[in-house]
Amino acid sequence: MKKLAIATIALVFATTGIAQADSVLVLNSDEASYSVISRSSRTEIARHPVGREPHHLIVTPDGKEVLIGSTVTNELLGLDIKTGERRRVVKDIIDPYHLGFSPDGKWFVTAAYRLDHVDIFHADGFRLAGRIFIDGLPSHLAFDKDSKTVFVTLQQSGRLAAFDLKTQALKWSVPIGTAPAGVVMLPDDKRLLVALTGEDGIVVVDPKNGAIQGNLQTGKGAHNFWPKGDGRHYFLSNRVEGTVSLLDTDQMKVVSNVRIPGGPDCMDITLDGKELWVTQRFLRRVAVVDIEQMKVVASIPVGKSPHGVFMLRPGSTAGQGPIRAVSTSGETR
Amino acid sequence: MRDLIDIWVGAQTWIFEALVSPLLFRFGLMAWYEPGFNAVEYVMLGAIQILVIAVGMRFFERRWPLEKPGRDDRLIGVDRVYTLLNKLGVVPLAIFIVTYPVVTHIELLIRAWGYAPPSLERLLPWLGDNALASFLVYFALYDFAAYWLHRAQHAFPWWWALHSLHHSQRRMTVWTDDRNHVVDDLLITLALVLFAQVVGVQPGDYVVILMVGRLVESWSHANVDVSFGRLGSRLLVGPxxxxLHHALSTPQERHIQDHNFAPVFPIWDILFGTAIYDERNRPTGVDDPTVDADNDRGWLAQQATVFWRFARAMIPKFRRATAL
Incomplete structure (x- = not known):
C-alpha cells in the first residue's frame, strides 16, 4: 500500500514537475536528470529531465528560484524555490559547472571546468561582462563580503586565483596545493578555506594576496565545504577518505568525523538545522546525517553520480528580506 | 532492481577504492577520479560480457552449431585473445590514451563556438519522462552512425586493409566480434565518441549502449543455427x-559482403537497400589469399602484418614497392 501511495505521488509530481513542500533536489550528474526526494518519507518521489550533466545549483539573489547548471547544454534551469516548479531556462551560459552570485547580488559567476574559463556576468539579465580563459580546470568559487573579488580554485594546476569582478582582471594567482576544489570565505572576510582533493586536508589562505596562513589535516581527498549556519562550524567532505568532518574555524580544528562511504561530495542542511544531506557519488545515494549525533541515519537511492543537493524552502519569505543564499561552494550571506 | 544496482555499485566502489583510487591519489591524478570510477564499471561490464559469451552464447553454439566442429577450430583461439583484451579494457585504455587529446581538442573547439548538443528531449518532450524510449532513440542514432561507418570500412581501400582482418576469420564464432586491428578500433571509437558527443548521448546511456550493442554483435557472429523468426530478424540483427555479411564471395556473388552491414538494427540495411534475407548457408572468410593468411598468425603477428597492409594501402610509394 505504501508503495502504491508513493507511486501515485510520484506520478502526480512527474506530470506537473512540482515537488512536495519538504522536498530535496539531487542532481544526477551522469544522467540528464534530477531527483526529487521527500524528506519526511525519505524516498525518491520523482525524477525529472534536465539538460545534460548537471553538477551544481544556486539560489537567485531574490530568493525565489534555484538555478541548476546544465554543463553540456550550456544553460540554467530555474525552479521555484518553494515548490520546485519549473520557471525558466537561461540559455548561453557556457559550461556552468560551478556557479555563484556575489553577496550584493550584482554579479553572477560560473566556472567552466571542462572549457577552462571563468565567466563573469551582470546578474541582472545574465549579461556577460567578461570571459577569462585560464588553464587548469577552474573548479569552485567563492566571493569576498563586499562583492569585489571572486576566488577560483584551479584543480589541475593546483592554484587559487582571485579576479576583480568589476574589471575581470586577475588580482593574483598562487600555487596552493594538489587539486584544490571547494573554497569558502569565512564570515570574518579575512580567511579563505581551500580543500585540497589531492591531499589530506585544507589550507587557510589570506584573501588579500593568497598567502597560506595555515593548514589542517582532515582526511584524504578533502573536497567541499558546507556551513553549519552558526558562522563558526563548517562541514567538509573528504572524498577519498569517505568521511565528512565538522570543522571549528575559530580554533581551526576537526571537531568530529562521520563515515560516509561512496565518495561524499556536496551537502545541504535541512531548514531546522538537524540534518546534513550528503551526496554519495559512487553509490548513487544521498546520505542523511543526524548533526547532533554525527551519525548516518539514512541513505536514499537516487540516480547515477549524484552531485549537487538542495533543500526546497517552502517557508521562504522571498522578497520580504534577506534569506540565506546558498551555493555548493558553501558561500553564505 | 534497486538491490541489483546496490550490489553492482557496491562492488564497483569497493574495487575502485581498493585498487584505483589509491593510485590516482598517490600520483596526483585526482582530475581523473570520476573517469577512473567509470573505467572500473567498464571493466566490470566487460567481465559480465565475457561471462555471457562463454557460458550463455557458447551453450547455443555447442547445442545448435551451424558449422560442425572440424579442423579449423584451431583458428578460434586468437579471437578469444581479442575478446579478452577488448572486454577487459586493455585495448580500450590504449585507445583512450591516444584519442583523448584529439577528442578533447575537437570538443573544446566545437564548444568554444558556442555549440551545445541538440537535446532530443527538447524536440520531443515526452522523451524526457520516458527513460527507456529516450535510451532506444539514442541507441538507434548511435547504431545508424555505426552502420555508415561500417559501410565506410568496406568502401575505402585503406580502411578495408584494416577491416579485412575481421573478415578473414573462416571459423566465425561468438568470439569473432572483437577481432579487429587496434587502428580500426581506434578510428571507429574516435568517430563514434565524437558522434555521441555531437548528438548528446548521456555518459550513462553510452555505457549501456556499448554493453548491449556489443553483446548483440557478439551474438550475431555466433556459429548457431538459430533464427529470431521472420519479424524478429527484421528488428534485431541475428547470426x-x-x-551473410561475412560470406566468402564467389563469382556468382562477388559483392555478397556489401550487404547486411547493420550492427544491431537491420532497419538501416532495409532502408538503404543493403539487406538480404535468405536461408542459405555459406562459408565465411575472404577470397584474397594474402588476407586469408591472417588465419595462420597470432595476435601480435596479425597486428603487425595488417598494419603493414594498411600502410601500403595508405601510401602509394609502399604500394609501388610491393608491386615490384
Missing part, C-alpha cells in the same frame, strides 16, 4: 543475417 544468420550477419553471417
Amino acid at each position: 544468420r543475417f550477419h553471417r
Whole structure:
C-alpha cells in the first residue's frame, strides 16, 4: 500500500514537475536528470529531465528560484524555490559547472571546468561582462563580503586565483596545493578555506594576496565545504577518505568525523538545522546525517553520480528580506 | 532492481577504492577520479560480457552449431585473445590514451563556438519522462552512425586493409566480434565518441549502449543455427543475417559482403537497400589469399602484418614497392 501511495505521488509530481513542500533536489550528474526526494518519507518521489550533466545549483539573489547548471547544454534551469516548479531556462551560459552570485547580488559567476574559463556576468539579465580563459580546470568559487573579488580554485594546476569582478582582471594567482576544489570565505572576510582533493586536508589562505596562513589535516581527498549556519562550524567532505568532518574555524580544528562511504561530495542542511544531506557519488545515494549525533541515519537511492543537493524552502519569505543564499561552494550571506 | 544496482555499485566502489583510487591519489591524478570510477564499471561490464559469451552464447553454439566442429577450430583461439583484451579494457585504455587529446581538442573547439548538443528531449518532450524510449532513440542514432561507418570500412581501400582482418576469420564464432586491428578500433571509437558527443548521448546511456550493442554483435557472429523468426530478424540483427555479411564471395556473388552491414538494427540495411534475407548457408572468410593468411598468425603477428597492409594501402610509394 505504501508503495502504491508513493507511486501515485510520484506520478502526480512527474506530470506537473512540482515537488512536495519538504522536498530535496539531487542532481544526477551522469544522467540528464534530477531527483526529487521527500524528506519526511525519505524516498525518491520523482525524477525529472534536465539538460545534460548537471553538477551544481544556486539560489537567485531574490530568493525565489534555484538555478541548476546544465554543463553540456550550456544553460540554467530555474525552479521555484518553494515548490520546485519549473520557471525558466537561461540559455548561453557556457559550461556552468560551478556557479555563484556575489553577496550584493550584482554579479553572477560560473566556472567552466571542462572549457577552462571563468565567466563573469551582470546578474541582472545574465549579461556577460567578461570571459577569462585560464588553464587548469577552474573548479569552485567563492566571493569576498563586499562583492569585489571572486576566488577560483584551479584543480589541475593546483592554484587559487582571485579576479576583480568589476574589471575581470586577475588580482593574483598562487600555487596552493594538489587539486584544490571547494573554497569558502569565512564570515570574518579575512580567511579563505581551500580543500585540497589531492591531499589530506585544507589550507587557510589570506584573501588579500593568497598567502597560506595555515593548514589542517582532515582526511584524504578533502573536497567541499558546507556551513553549519552558526558562522563558526563548517562541514567538509573528504572524498577519498569517505568521511565528512565538522570543522571549528575559530580554533581551526576537526571537531568530529562521520563515515560516509561512496565518495561524499556536496551537502545541504535541512531548514531546522538537524540534518546534513550528503551526496554519495559512487553509490548513487544521498546520505542523511543526524548533526547532533554525527551519525548516518539514512541513505536514499537516487540516480547515477549524484552531485549537487538542495533543500526546497517552502517557508521562504522571498522578497520580504534577506534569506540565506546558498551555493555548493558553501558561500553564505 | 534497486538491490541489483546496490550490489553492482557496491562492488564497483569497493574495487575502485581498493585498487584505483589509491593510485590516482598517490600520483596526483585526482582530475581523473570520476573517469577512473567509470573505467572500473567498464571493466566490470566487460567481465559480465565475457561471462555471457562463454557460458550463455557458447551453450547455443555447442547445442545448435551451424558449422560442425572440424579442423579449423584451431583458428578460434586468437579471437578469444581479442575478446579478452577488448572486454577487459586493455585495448580500450590504449585507445583512450591516444584519442583523448584529439577528442578533447575537437570538443573544446566545437564548444568554444558556442555549440551545445541538440537535446532530443527538447524536440520531443515526452522523451524526457520516458527513460527507456529516450535510451532506444539514442541507441538507434548511435547504431545508424555505426552502420555508415561500417559501410565506410568496406568502401575505402585503406580502411578495408584494416577491416579485412575481421573478415578473414573462416571459423566465425561468438568470439569473432572483437577481432579487429587496434587502428580500426581506434578510428571507429574516435568517430563514434565524437558522434555521441555531437548528438548528446548521456555518459550513462553510452555505457549501456556499448554493453548491449556489443553483446548483440557478439551474438550475431555466433556459429548457431538459430533464427529470431521472420519479424524478429527484421528488428534485431541475428547470426544468420550477419553471417551473410561475412560470406566468402564467389563469382556468382562477388559483392555478397556489401550487404547486411547493420550492427544491431537491420532497419538501416532495409532502408538503404543493403539487406538480404535468405536461408542459405555459406562459408565465411575472404577470397584474397594474402588476407586469408591472417588465419595462420597470432595476435601480435596479425597486428603487425595488417598494419603493414594498411600502410601500403595508405601510401602509394609502399604500394609501388610491393608491386615490384
